[in-house]
Amino acid sequence: MATLMIFHSTTRAFLPRQSFQKFRTAVMEPHRNFSSYLVTPKELAAALKKSPPSPISPEPRIIPLCASWFLPNDERKGIEIFRDKRIPKARFFDLDKVIDKRSPYPHMLPSAKTFAEAMSSLGIRKEDTVVVYDSKEAGIFSAPRVGWTLRVFGHPRVHVLNNFRLWVDEGFPTESGELYSVECNPYPIPKMDESKVISFEQVREVALDHNKEGAEGVQIIDARPNGRFTGKDPEPREGLSSGHMPGSISIPFSAVLDPETRAFLPKEQLKKLFEENGVDSSRPIIATCGTGVTAVVIETALEEAGYGSPQARRVYDGSWTEWAQRVNPSDSLIRKDE
Numbered sequence: 001m002a003t004l005m006i007f008h009s010t011t012r013a014f015l016p017r018q019s020f021q022k023f024r025t026a027v028m029e030p031h032r033n034f035s036s037y038l039v040t041p042k043e044l045a046a047a048l049k050k051s052p053p054s055p056i057s058p059e060p061r062i063i064p065l066c067a068s069w070f071l072p073n074d075e076r077k078g079i080e081i082f083r084d085k086r087i088p089k090a091r092f093f094d095l096d097k098v099i100d101k102r103s104p105y106p107h108m109l110p111s112a113k114t115f116a117e118a119m120s121s122l123g124i125r126k127e128d129t130v131v132v133y134d135s136k137e138a139g140i141f142s143a144p145r146v147g148w149t150l151r152v153f154g155h156p157r158v159h160v161l162n163n164f165r166l167w168v169d170e171g172f173p174t175e176s177g178e179l180y181s182v183e184c185n186p187y188p189i190p191k192m193d194e195s196k197v198i199s200f201e202q203v204r205e206v207a208l209d210h211n212k213e214g215a216e217g218v219q220i221i222d223a224r225p226n227g228r229f230t231g232k233d234p235e236p237r238e239g240l241s242s243g244h245m246p247g248s249i250s251i252p253f254s255a256v257l258d259p260e261t262r263a264f265l266p267k268e269q270l271k272k273l274f275e276e277n278g279v280d281s282s283r284p285i286i287a288t289c290g291t292g293v294t295a296v297v298i299e300t301a302l303e304e305a306g307y308g309s310p311q312a313r314r315v316y317d318g319s320w321t322e323w324a325q326r327v328n329p330s331d332s333l334i335r336k337d338e
Contacts, residue, residue: 034129037147038264038304039159041167044087044131051129053089060127064090064161067146068135069293073236078142081135087167088175091122091182093132093146095293105322107145107291109197115153116189123182126155133161136168139262141253144296148315152197153190160300163263198286198314200322203245206286207333210247219279220248223289223298224320231336235290241324243334245288251277253294256301270305281308288316288323295319 034043044064053061064087068078082092098118100108110118124130130150134143143160150158161167168174206218222244227233229250231243244250255273256265264270279285285308289295295315302308316323327333 034159037159038162039131040162041170041172044161045172063124063128063130065093065130065132066090067093067095067132067143069095069142071236084176085174088173095142105318107293108317112189112192116187119187120184123185125185126188129157131159131161133164136165139163139165140257140297142293144300145293148296152193154193165262196314198316200318200326203316207245218284218286220245220286220288221251221298222248223253223294225252226250241334243336246335249277253297264301264304267305270301271307274307284312286314286316288319290319291321292317292319
């Protein structure tokens with residue numbers, strides 16, 4: 001299978017004053033933004049025609065970013081799916097590598113330096129618009145996590161494709177082959193937005209306060225399948241107890257997706273789903289799951305529905321994998337349904 005290449009730009013020509021001003025305006029002023037965080041295949045296809053991810057263009061580009069990832073008990077690999085079928089000129093974000101490698105828990109957010117190095121190696125510039133997407137098989141699964149990661153580290157223009165399955169079914173172009181060779185671009189080391197993340201210690205405090213008089217009333221939404229939430233089914237990671245946090249609400253991430261297309265449900269249906277499950281939009285919300293991946297599917301659905309204040313919503317980065325290993329048995333913080 002032939003390797004697909006992107007031409008490298010190795011020289012920098014002197015720009016006349018008018019051209020330099022055009023370049024400066026393109027870099028400094030945001031443009032070509034989509035109307036919402038979720039992008040339809042039609043919107044992305046139109047945007048790519050106007051702004052293809054050319055390595056030699058000085059203007060901000062639209063960069064499709066494949067974030068395909070599968071659970072550890074799944075034989076499929078994201079990189080193999082990427083090689084098999086992808087949006088033309090897409091890049092691949094490896095969710096198993098751009099992490100905090102010092103942490104014993106999977107998929108914890110990387111350091112700002114590690115994030116910047118990853119973006120640089122992908123040839124993504126700070127001014128580029130990035131549209132993250134999943135595999136055709138998954139529909140929506142890990143792309144929201146990668147999009148959220150970019151947001152946590154302050155990338156200005158990030159979107160999620162809703163979704164690649166529809167992209168393929170609607171006849172938009174795809175390609176296959178090995179990874180592109182891209183020119184690395186210096187990416188500034190960003191500052192992490194800690195307001196989007198919540199730690200084990202903070203979630204533990206919320207769980208300990210559950211049902212206590214005068215407690216803040218923070219809500220925890222668990223995106224894992226209901227069998228793992230109740231404790232009936234095992235976790236995919238060997239030796240890890242299933243169950244749930246005290247007072248948490250079970251909304252499996254699949255519930256916010258269309259069963260056929262695996263795209264996000266319309267806004268009104270999402271809003272109704274949260275209401276029916278007793279989620280109060282006026283109170284703070286924490287999203288959790290197995291390792292912090294599908295928790296962001298719930299967070300994205302909340303955003304799409306306009307449900308709850310963005311300033312009062314956080315994602316528990318370590319999620320159940322950290323929780324089940326760190327809580328003390330004497331605290332009774334792992335509950336199972338009888």
